[in-house]
Amino acid sequence: MEATTDPIISFRNVNKVYEDGTVGLKDITFEIPRGQFLVVVGLSGAGKSTLLRTINRMHEISSGEIKIDQEPIQAYKGKALRQLRCHIGMIFQNFNLVNRSSVEKNVLSGLAGVYPTWRCILGLFSTPDKQRAIQALKRVSLTQKLYARADQLSGGQQQRVAIARTLMQDPKIILADEPVASLDPRTTQDVMDTLQQLNREDGITVIVNLHSVALAQKYADRIIGLRAGQLVYDEPISRVTPTALNQIYQTN
Template sequence: MTNHIISIRDVSKTYDNGTIGLKHINLDIKKGEFVVIVGLSGAGKSTLLRTINRMHSISSGDILVNNHSIINYRGKQLRDLRRNIGMIFQDFNLVKRSTVQRNVLSGRVGYYSTFKSICNLFSTADKRKAVTALQQVNLAEKLYTRADALSGGQQQRVAIARALMQDPKIILADEPIASLDPMTTTAVMNDLKKLNQELGITILVNLHSVSIAKQFADRIVGLRAGELIYDKPINQVQDVDFDEIYQSQESGSEVQR
């Protein structure tokens, strides 16, 4: 047994159209780490994250979560895996016409029958839990506000609260700040860091921004063209390291970042 909450072992992913998503990735994530994955668009960052909760299957290799291989999970095993892994998306993935409360409570649907979740038959305890989750992202006063009345940053923080409702051991955040302004970006990243430090949740975040990565990460992993080409703890990271990660995948020329 190890203290690795996630182990990715020689994982490759080729899509049905022949596009290569990942090439022989080997990566271990310790419990409680805050890991930022950086790279150009198309480098494989989203594919890598989505293999961890089985949103994407893999073509070869193995993925272990809490020392158990997950690649053949089906049915209840897969549902239980996804209960323990919160997912945060770039586009927030909220039901815009529903209230903040209803969106946050949707993080508990894995614990309810389809009938109860559709009919909004959540327990009083879970409704209190939703308030607590919103308090953790400083949005409790928006409980009964419709999601489409919120700013982008507020919507992303609702998405974080929704993920918290799962009592996750891991949170995967796929470009969570891509559409946010700088001030809101800092607020959202501070929320994620707080959950990591205070609740011990292991967090993996895909980012384009080198400066944000350096500010918040315990460790930075770099992908290029589906390959893992960089992996260092933050105290060993230097600015020059990013030149290789952010070279153009086609021409090899350095790009702006």
């Protein structure tokens, strides 16, 4: 599914300064069209994770404005903030699964924003939602692992469980923070292929932080580059050149 020109996310003059004075983001202004597969590249410490985590308010910005679906999100509290996060999936480098729980329970935990906490703890999910969990695992080719413990899976399988968990949220946005950094090349391709499939078939806007320029060029519709918290590169994949990408990683 091709991205539309309608921005689902807008950054305007966004700054993030941590309490110790470290600049996380500096005057970030850009828009992300609905349905785009955006890859963010840059050195470690460039601000990639900070940028992602401002979208679901895991990190608060110091100034500026972020809009999702044309609505400023900085003032969201309580129910409004929970609803925002319900439809923004987050995939982490370290998977964030409960290792001693089954794959099924880990996937169903994607409904934590919908179910009361006590029902999640006791595993009291409805039959339709359990069927949804099976369908989510089918999307990532893991239905055969439904009752396996998470810590019995390979790294790639654990990351695909994390993606299935995100699908339970019916997300309109998926944020993936270095989702393949700890995976081997074959498993990396499987995970990136899955994210691309969800983007193209479901129209989910996908934003991925990557270190690998080669992966960025293979999967992105558009690449942006950060250096020291600043946006230093922004091009559609058709205009991306290796020389320009390499300049993002210059430190002087």
